[in-house]
Amino acid sequence: MRIKHWIIRALCCAGVITHVYAQANDAQQIYASCSACHGEQGQGNPALNAPAIAGQYDWYLKRQLQHFANGIRGSHAEDIHGKTMVPFAKLITNEQQQVLAVYISQLKPVSANVELNGDLKNGSRYYQAKCGACHGGKAQGNISFNAPKLSALDPQYLLRQMTNFKQGIRGQHQEDKWGRQMAMMSTTVSDQELEDILFFISEQAK
Ligand code: HEC
Ligand code: HEC
The missing domain is CATH 1.10.760.10 (Cytochrome c-like domain)
Incomplete structure (x- = not known):
């Protein structure tokens, strides 16, 4: 019973993680066209x-x-x-x-870190x-x-x-x-x- 429960949880988790990761990957890829000006971070x-x-x-x-x-x-x-x-x-x-x-x-x-008066x-x-x-x-x-x-x-x-x-x-x-x-x-x-x-x-x- 317990093992079955764990397997289900593991599968669910993996699903969620790959889903989130796929989204992040997409965004990261699109962001590459922005980073030349706005910086990698x-x-x-x-x-x-x-x-x-x-x-x-x-x-x-x-x-x-x-x-x-x-x-x-x-x-x-x-x-x-x-x-x-x-x-x-x-x-x-x-x-x-x-x-x-x-x-x-x-x-x-990221703080701009500029010294102003x-x-x-x-x-x-x-x-x-x-x-x-x-x-x-x-x-x-x-x-x-x-x-x-x-x-x-x-x-x-x-x-x-x-x-x-x-x-x-x-x-x-x-x-x-x-x-x-x-x-x-x-x-x-x-x-x-x-x-x-x-x-x-x-x-x-x-
Ligand atoms: C060729 C350089 C360049 C590229 C590439 C670029 N930007 Fe910009 N971006 C600028 C400049 C310059 C400004 C400031 C415009 C102004 O002074 O009004 C700006 C402004 C912005 C703003 C407004 C920020 C604010 O505080 O109002 C956003 C949001 C933005 N860019 C997002 C992006 C995204 C997302 C991408 C990629 C799809 C991208 N930029 C690609 C140069 C660039
Ligand atoms: C009545 C509400 C209000 C007040 C008061 C106000 N702002 Fe704004 N401000 C806004 C809104 C709403 C925006 C977003 C405009 C947009 O979406 O283009 C904005 C945008 C800005 C931006 C553009 C930011 C960017 O990333 O490009 C700057 C800079 C700014 N405000 C500075 C100020 C300063 C400095 C003051 C005080 C002298 C001030 N604001 C007072 C509502 C206000």
């Missing part, structure tokens, strides 16, 4: 302007891939870096978007007043507000996105509901405030 590559994506929420990653593919992000004439992403987002199917987003979300986030006290104050309600007290993101994690992103990428939002290069498309919300928020911070906010965000990953 999804750590990003500032020299190529490719942001860190490891450990970002799957719902956010999937939305961005859809938006790049559908011309909702990266279609503005001045969005040079967004444009590089478009053909790669178009290469993958909807199903692959889902599998990839889950795979990337499970990679361990700023005023932490002011940065914390500005951040909590203007960003924290949506992005979370430690820049960890919040699904309830559709707001991504910011803590693992390098300051250069963050600054570019804020500038793009402010200048109408990102978040202006009619169907970009969440981007439009963020574009509105981006106009509420001054350059000086943003410098301290980015310093606060970079400290959260340490």
